[in-house]
Amino acid sequence: MSLEDSLIRLAATGDREAQRLLYESLRDSISRLVSRIVDSSDVDDVTQEIFLHVFRVLGSFRFESEFTTWVFRLAVNDALQHLRRKRRRPLVPMGDLDMPCRSQQNPIENNEILSLALSKLDPELRVILHLKEEQEESYSRIAEILRIPEGTVGSRLNRARRELRTELLALGWGD
Amino acid sequence: MNCDDVNAKLSEFYDRELPADQMAEISEHVNNCDGCTAELRSFGQIGRLFREQGESITASGNWAGIVVRLDEQTGRFSKWRFPRSSYRLASLIAASLIAAVVIGYWAALRTSHDGIELVAAAHVHKTLTRFPQKPRAVVDELSTQYDGTLVSLAAAKELLGYEPVVSLLSSSGYRVASTHVLKMPCCKCSASLCVRQDGSEFLIFEHNEEQPMWFGDSPTISARCCGQVCHCAQMPDQLAVTWKVGPRFVTAIGVEGLDEIARLMAIVSLPNSAV
Helix, strand or coil, rough: CHHHHHHHHHHCCCCCCHHHHHHHHHHHHHEEEEEEEHHHHHHHHHHHHHHHHHHHHHCCCCCCCHHHHHHHHHHHHHHHHHHHHHHHCCCHHHHCCCCCCCCCCCCCHHHHHHHHHHCCCCHHHHHHHHHHCCCCCHHHHHHHHHHHHHHHHHHHHHHHHHHHHHHHCCCCCCC | HHHHHHHHCCHHCCCCCCHHHHHHHHHHHHHHHHHHHHHHHHHHHHHHHHHHHHHCCCCCHHHHHHHHHHHHCCCCCCCCCCCCCCCHHHHHHHHHHHHHHHHHHHHHHHCCHHHHHHHHHHHHHHHHHCCCCCCHHHHHHHHHHCCCCEEEEHHHHHHHHCCCCHHHHHCCEEEEEEEEEEEEECCCCEEEECCCCCCCCCEEECCCCCCCHHHCCCCEEEEEEECCCEEEECCCCCEEEEECCEEEEEEEEEEEHHHHHHHHHHHHHHCCCCC
16 A cells, blocks of 8 residues: 555544645645636635545545546536536626726736636636646546546647637737 | 648647657648648647746645634534443444554554654644744653754764754854754754743754655745745744755744844854854
């Protein structure tokens, strides 16, 4: 039995130190994944809920897939679920929003432009881009996490990259 | 293969997820097609954009908040009542047996060296969080746990093979109250309880390997001071800092503020102090 397996079994019994070690090893990657799906103001809360969910159902993990694949799958589902719930709530009227404005002297930075462009994509396209471009996962693992056929990964990535490029260009990328 | 065929598989080609024969076929087409070359180049530019931003994303987290919620869910802090019925007694026995199995399991885990280091680091963190309230008790606890030996600085030099950097503090208004040599799973290290002029105390470790887990999930920042990078952590009721001095790492617990961090770093990083 590997050290990770032992840690998972121990965490499933409720051992706080084992749970903390798992949390620390996964916190950054889960937080980054969540930040690609939900609003930045919700990232911490949703990440916390995901870990609570993980520890609540850890006993049902059967060691048939990699642990991180299992956690990622759960995280994607929970974050998308959060988004669906939020969309059902009434929107803030546009007039109430305090939008920052930018001058020509203060152009959008590349990291802002990417976040803005991503925010315009369908959440499922954001997730697959994150898994490939930032987590550098293989197609087989992406398929496992998202529970889609491996052949669909390539076509969905094609769509995601092309839609992202369109949004980036609309925001002045590469000017 | 025409452009439509290639475009349908362009991501798989870009990500090198196709069999060798198809990779070669698409490569040949792309090399002779400006449109597909431009499309492929845009995929590469998007990839670079992600990589650039990836370095700027910082994750935050709140383990303490999760523990509170977990404890609420499991009722860990519900009021204890003495068992009044045989049913409760049976529950207590069952709980004891489960605890024994868990402890046995934990003990088995500890046989792995990595596991021992992880457990030790987690234990040190837990102990250090109590330092502001009971500094001397924390030193005693660490000494008991890690087979500590109370030594003079000269004796520490013999045991460790180097003179602890705290020997430099005495000429700068601090006093070294005690030094223990601890046998940690990672290495043999020194832990010196230091006293300020106002009588308050802080702890300085000198160790061979970096120990980020000693800070647990406390918010940490990296800063440059005296030409060196240090990592400062806001632990409950105290600041902690770690930085490299020569071939080893120095970690100070119970530091009062950034001014004191700068002062300590300046003192113990004097030329020829660390090697």
